[in-house]
Amino acid sequence: MSSQAILVGDVGGTNVRLAIAHIDSNQQVELSHVERMPVLSFPSLEEAIEAWQADGRILPSTAVFALAGPTGADEVRFTNSSWLVSASATKARFGFDHVTLVNDFAAQARAVPSNNEDAFETLIEGEAQAGAPIVVLGPGTGLGMALLVPDGREWRVLSTEGGHQAYAPVSPRERQILEVVAEDLPYVSYENLVSGLGLDRLYKAIAKLEGRVARLKGGDEIGPAAIAGDDPSAVEAVEVMIQSLATFAGNAILATGARGGCVIAGGVSEALAPFMRTSEFVARLLGRGPVSGYLSGIPVRRARNAFAALEGAAFFAPKHPA
Structure with a gap:
């Protein structure tokens, strides 16, 4: 080079x-x-x-x-x-x-391969399987995803538009939120909810369900309010977004065979990192019913390098x- x-x-x-x-x-x-x-x-x-x-x-x-x-x-x-x-x-x-x-x-x-270990925060401990792909994903303005595949001494990168997969709610509350969001969107993707723009949609939907006034607008207002605990709708919006991110990440590992690990990147994950350092996030990512064992031992890290x-x-x- x-x-x-x-x-x-x-x-x-x-x-x-x-x-x-x-x-x-x-x-x-x-x-x-x-x-x-x-x-x-x-x-x-x-x-x-x-x-x-x-x-x-x-x-x-x-x-x-x-x-x-x-x-x-x-x-x-x-x-x-x-x-x-x-x-x-x-x-x-x-x-x-x-x-x-x-x-x-x-x-x-x-x-990812050229960054040192201090460029990452470990969210779930594990050991990467040699020769296996690594999936890199995360929310920013949208929701990105790519696959990193070892090829001898080189690395191949496979671009994807995985963020546009159809959103799948897991909890009863997420189903309620999806119904509200779907009133305005004929097709709801993960990117529509797991992103900076998605956080605004979640916040408005939750405020509507709770009969509250949506007084905040955009991730720049909603994220800090959630971290400070100043607005119940903001707190729940971030929690739902991060839990949905965990679902998306687990899906990505299963779909791509990324036993080399998962790296979560993007500006939103940096700003809302405290919500990812929870047992709920880990349980949501790893909980896959009868195939939960497939994800066991796969390292999940958050990229710190802006x-x-x-x-x-x-x-x-x-x-x-x-």
């Missing part, structure tokens, strides 16, 4: 992060000139890049952008914002030799640029 400079971007529905990355001989990524900017401040990624350049920063010849949406084509339209990113248009506008678009959770996943997607994106740059 070349130690070339790479412009890397982590582009979500809320924020865009840009940086310069170098990969050293030990497959560690060094970032510099890291900057986070609100997506709503710019009409497009190109304008955000120009703002990042405003301090006289020089663009390298290679760029990789990790995007919150399905990739694989020259153009990517975001799931949770109005941005449309075109690899060819961005390449032409800035004179890049190479522009690569990858899914943001593919980048999150690729960073720049993981930027670091992982660097590995998708062409290995032998022209």
Whole structure:
């Protein structure tokens, strides 16, 4: 892998992060000139890049952008914002030799093998099975999921849109909440409830069921209120979201055979980590009836590295640029 400079971007529905990355001989990524900017401040990624350049920063010849949406084509339209990113248009506008678009959770996943143990918090103890896949998932503005598969001395990343699987309630209360949410959504996915946007939906649904006024709006208000215990609807909304995240994570392990472990990432899991450090979270993730034993011993960790997607994106740059 070349130690070339790479412009890397982590582009979500809320924020865009840009940086310069170098990969050293030990497959560690060094970032510099890291900057986070609100997506709503710019009409497009190109304008955000120009703002990042405003301090006289020089663009390298290679760029990789990790995007919150399905990739694989020259153009990517975001799931949770109005941005449309075109690899060819961005390449032409800035004179890049190479522009690569990858899914943001593919980048999150690729960073896992290069991160040290202190970049993770253990939620469920276990021992990874050698040669088995690792599933990386988590809530941000949406709900991402990717699979990391060992391939000799390398790693292959399989992008997925697993967050859009149909939501499955487990408790009677979740069934009540689903009925309220389904009044406005013809199809309710896990992402619709297990995400920053989903937290707002949960809060409003719970307030309606309880006959309370939904006085808070958005994860930035609901999350802190839940942690402080100031609003009963906020507390329950976060608890339901985190329990549903546990269900989703357990489902992902079963569906992908990820006996190499599960890593939960994303900005929402960082903000609401205290709700994941509970026996209820563990029981919900591992409780699978007659196949509960399949999940026993599989390690579940929470990623602490806020720049993981930027670091992982660097590995998708062409290995032998022209």
